[in-house]
Amino acid sequence: MRAISHELKTPLNVIYGNLQLMESGLYGDISSLEEPVNEIKKEILRIRELIDNLIDLSRAETGRVSIKSELVYFENLYLIIESYRNLAKEKGLEFNFDFIGNSPFSSDYNILITIISNLLSNAVKYTEKGEIKGKIEVMEDKIIIEVKDTGKGIPLENIPLIFEPFYGERTSESSGLGLAIVKKFVELLKGSIFVESEVNKGSIFRVEIPRLIRPKSFEKKEHNY
Numbered sequence: 001m002r003a004i005s006h007e008l009k010t011p012l013n014v015i016y017g018n019l020q021l022m023e024s025g026l027y028g029d030i031s032s033l034e035e036p037v038n039e040i041k042k043e044i045l046r047i048r049e050l051i052d053n054l055i056d057l058s059r060a061e062t063g064r065v066s067i068k069s070e071l072v073y074f075e076n077l078y079l080i081i082e083s084y085r086n087l088a089k090e091k092g093l094e095f096n097f098d099f100i101g102n103s104p105f106s107s108d109y110n111i112l113i114t115i116i117s118n119l120l121s122n123a124v125k126y127t128e129k130g131e132i133k134g135k136i137e138v139m140e141d142k143i144i145i146e147v148k149d150t151g152k153g154i155p156l157e158n159i160p161l162i163f164e165p166f167y168g169e170r171t172s173e174s175s176g177l178g179l180a181i182v183k184k185f186v187e188l189l190k191g192s193i194f195v196e197s198e199v200n201k202g203s204i205f206r207v208e209i210p211r212l213i214r215p216k217s218f219e220k221k222e223h224n225y
């Protein structure tokens with residue numbers, strides 16, 4: 001998968017790089033092409049994300065993900081949360097995200113970010129009015145990630161299906177891999193995922209993952225706070 005990913009991403013990077021050179025004016029004025037150039041760039045980024053998602057899924061499915069126990073600070077998560085706050089704002093949605101408990105805490109940063117991003121991305125994508133409310137709560141024995149929205153909801157009979165790869169409508173915004181990846185990662189961490197949803201009312205996604213063994217430096221650092 002790594003080799004294939006490389007083969008696919010290299011030409012995309014070349015295309016993207018050339019677009020940037022064109023935009024810089026190196027080949028003359030292309031200001032009249034701003035719109036199509038932006039569209040092409042957007043699609044390139046989308047394909048790159050799809051490739052990354054496919055790799056994540058394949059690694060998680062084959063169990064070839066080494067789980068890292070590292071110190072994560074709430075501050076490490078701010079940037080990604082802010083990007084979803086902006087997307088929500090653009091759609092006129094209220095957005096709140098709470099950080100509860102002790103920071104830093106031990107977890108696998110990349111897995112955590114993947115879970116939070118996918119849940120927030122869906123909440124923004126499938127909500128047209130109202131509010132998105134999220135939280136990360138660090139407890140003694142587990143970490144809870146919860147994302148609530150007031151969006152279109154999911155019919156009860158479809159809830160088991162949403163975790164299947166490629167379930168749902170394929171649009172330029174949805175690859176159908178997000179929740180499949182979340183589920184695999186949650187399973188890998190021996191956690192659980194719960195969904196409550198009502199059509200046209202909204203959904204709640206709640207992930208609980210056990211705390212990882214504390215990294216060696218944890219005790220010492222904790223005393224400094």
Ligand code: ADP
Pocket residue numbers: 118122123125126149151152153154162163167168169173174175176177178179180203
């Ligand atoms: P994608 O969003 O890329 O299609 P996902 O695996 O993230 O793929 O989600 C699968 C499907 O589950 C979506 O296509 C959508 O139908 C449904 N879904 C996921 N999250 C939500 C949500 N917050 N509200 C309503 N439907 C959702």
